[in-house]
Amino acid sequence: xxxRPIETTVIGSYPFPGWLExxxxxxxELGPDDADEAARDATLVAIMxxxxxxLDVITDGEQGRFDFNLSFYAYLDGLELxxxxxxxxxxxxxxxRGKHALVGELRAPRGLGAVEEFERLRELAPAGRTLKASVPxxxxxxxxxxxxxxxxxRYAVTEALVPIVRGELxxxxxxxxAFVTVDEPxxxxxxxxxxxxxxVDVFNRTVQPIVGKTYLGTHLCFGNFxxxxxxxxxxxxxxxxxxxxxxxxxxxxxxxxxxxxxxxxEEIGREKDVGIGVVDVKSSYVxxxxxxxxxxxxxxxLVAPERLSVSxxxxxxxxxxxxxxxxxxxxxxxxxRVRESL
Numbered sequence: 599x600x601x602r603p604i605e606t607t608v609i610g611s612y613p614f615p616g617w618l619e620x621x622x623x624x625x626x627e628l629g630p631d632d633a634d635e636a637a638r639d640a641t642l643v644a645i646m647x648x649x650x651x652x653l654d655v656i657t658d659g660e661q662g663r664f665d666f667n668l669s670f671y672a673y674l675d676g677l678e679l680x681x682x683x684x685x686x687x688x689x690x691x692x693x694x695r696g697k698h699a700l701v702g703e704l705r706a707p708r709g710l711g712a713v714e715e716f717e718r719l720r721e722l723a724p725a726g727r728t729l730k731a732s733v734p735x736x737x738x739x740x741x742x743x744x745x746x747x748x749x750x751x752r753y754a755v756t757e758a759l760v761p762i763v764r765g766e767l768x769x770x771x772x773x774x775x776a777f778v779t780v781d782e783p784x785x786x787x788x789x790x791x792x793x794x795x796x797x798v799d800v801f802n803r804t805v806q807p808i809v810g811k812t813y814l815g816t817h818l819c820f821g822n823f824x825x826x827x828x829x830x831x832x833x834x835x836x837x838x839x840x841x842x843x844x845x846x847x848x849x850x851x852x853x854x855x856x857x858x859x860x861x862x863x864e865e866i867g868r869e870k871d872v873g874i875g876v877v878d879v880k881s882s883y884v885x886x887x888x889x890x891x892x893x894x895x896x897x898x899x900l901v902a903p904e905r906l907s908v909s910x911x912x913x914x915x916x917x918x919x920x921x922x923x924x925x926x927x928x929x930x931x932x933x934x935r936v937r938e939s940l
Contacts, residue, residue: 601871603903603940604894604933605654609817609849610732610779611913612644612659613922637662638718645723647919651926652934655728655777655907658719660915662711670739673710674762676702677743690824700746704758710766716775731775735782735816736763737800753796760804771808779815780805780845783912786818786836787829794839802844815847815873822912825880833859841869849873851911854880857896867901875911876932877925884924890932903940908933 614622618640621628628636644659663669671677683696716731723729736759740752749755763780770778785797805814818836821828833850840848848866852858852875863872876893877885890908897906908929914922 601904601907602654603906604937605907606930606933607653607655607730607873607907607909608648608657608926609909609911609913610657610660610730610781611663611915612647612657612661613914613917613919614661615640615643615919618661638722641718642722645719647923648926649724649727651923652930653926655730656719656723657730657732658715658722660715660732660913662715662718670710670734671698671742673706673708675705675707676700677704691826692821692823692828695742695823697742697744699744700749700755704749704755704762706762706765709769710762712766713769713773716770716773720774728777729775730777730779731770732779732781732817733763733766733770735780735785735801736760736804737797738782738784739763741784753800756800760800764804764807767805767808771812775812777813777815778808779817779849781817783817783819783821786833787821789840790830790832790835794836798839798842802842805844809844813847814845815849815871816843816845817849817873817912819851819875819912822879822916825916827880831855831858833862837862837865841866845870847871847873847907849875849907849909851875853878853885853893853911857893860896860900863897864900867905871905871907872897872901873907873909876908877910877929879910879912879914879917879922879925882918882921884921885928885932887928887931887935890928891935894933894936898936903937 618636621636640661641658644661648656678699678701680696680698683694685694712731712733719729736756739759740755743755745751749758820831848870866872874897876890
């Protein structure tokens with residue numbers, strides 16, 4: 599698909615409306631039709647906010663998920679889902695996210711639910727909008743699963759998840775999804791200490807059947823649970839290896855890092871499109887359109903506008919909705935100003 603100059607989009611997630619947060623704490627009081635209605639209504643809210651902001655590419659806000667990846671585990675056979683995290687009190691950190699126990703062969707006979715989410719988005723979105731679906735990659739999904747005798751380490755769990763995620767991606771493309779993002783934040787979080795060539799191989803084998811059949815991107819960040827990173831926030835350890843990821847676009851978290859390592863996008867832009875986070879989802883400061891325009895112009899000194907898309911640093915699920923709306927409006931207005939000046 600053609601790339602608009604300075605295309606505006608989001609990563610995937612969007613804040614839940616307050617009433618959906620309430621519903622999520624009282625699921626025992628909801629029937630299946632109630633839950634479906636709540637997800638549909640929340641999806642409409644997320645679509646409305648994105649359309650009003652003027653984004654070129656929108657998502658469903660992942661309103662049917664508990665988190666960008668947490669809901670997927672319920673689709674997997676062979677897991678005993680955690681009943682409570684190992685730590686529940688004190689300052690919230692990534693160690694408050696528990697892990698699921700392996701009790702059998704990992705399978706997903708019903709798929710992972712992403713196709714159903716995309717079909718709901720397509721039904722509810724205004725005509726003419728470009729629609730994007732996001733699926734977490736197998737290495738990231740493996741991070742919440744405890745290894746076992748049959749799957750002795752994270753890579754063994756990852757390998758079991760590769761065909762499951764691959765199958766979901768194929769079904770998404772077969773359903774007509776023209777814009778797919780495979781989120782692998784764990785790859786970027788742990789590239790500093792892992793074999794980057796192995797990570798690239800895992801990713802490319804996962805997406806191989808859909809390469810060239812959809813606009814394919816990946817989001818590389820450093821974690822955003824409760825607006826906290828989980829890793830050294832440097833992209834240098836990933837490159838040049840990650841240039842070999844079989845995607846059309848690489849998205850990088852830049853705003854929260856004061857645009858450190860921006861020079862990397864010149865090299866990326868010679869081979870791929872570049873997605874840049876130009877508003878900081880970890881801060882309640884609402885960027886102005888001038889802030890956004892200045893950041894975009896800095897990017898254009900290194901990459902052509904036809905190669906550039908702009909978005910928040912990460913998903914917006916951890917950001918207050920009032921701030922998310924304001925940041926998206928500033929993002930679109932800033933991009934429009936620069937686009938009109940080209």
